[in-house]
Amino acid sequence: MSEGEAxxxxxxxxxxxxxxxxxxxxxxxxxxxxTVPVHPICHRAIHANFTNAELARIGDDxxxxxxxxxxxxxxxxxxxxxxxxxxxxxx
Numbered sequence: 001m002s003e004g005e006a007x008x009x010x011x012x013x014x015x016x017x018x019x020x021x022x023x024x025x026x027x028x029x030x031x032x033x034x035t036v037p038v039h040p041i042c043h044r045a046i047h048a049n050f051t052n053a054e055l056a057r058i059g060d061d062x063x064x065x066x067x068x069x070x071x072x073x074x075x076x077x078x079x080x081x082x083x084x085x086x087x088x089x090x091x
Contacts, residue, residue, distance in 0.1 A: 010036035010062055011046060012075050017083030030056035041086060045074045 008015050010023065021043045026032025029052055038046070049070050050058070058064050065071055078085065 007037055009039050009042050011038050011042040011065065011071070012078055014039070014079065014081075015083055019084050025058070025060035025062075026056050027052040032056070034060065036060065036062075039078075039083065039085075041078065045071060045078075 007020070010025075016037065016039065019040050020037050021040050022035040023038045023043050023046060024032040024035055026034070046055070046065065049068055050065070066075060
């Protein structure tokens with residue numbers, strides 16, 4: 001990332017406000033080590049729609065995660081929200 005370039009969410013690609021969480025695309029329980037920045041609400045959406053086994057198979061393939069029907073709907077909905085927006089995530 002170059003100087004002045006804003007960090008954006010791995011899932012929804014919106015910029016961050018003050019809240020950033022770090023998601024393991026391959027869960028730690030499945031030997032994942034790398035992390036990516038996500039909004040807290042996006043982090044919950046990922047885990048509400050995928051098991052750790054599914055996430056381990058998908059890995060860091062963000063387009064596959066974004067292509068899931070419920071995640072696509074979530075991303076479309078959250079796109080107009082402010083960066084630190086919070087709402088309950090249906091499980």
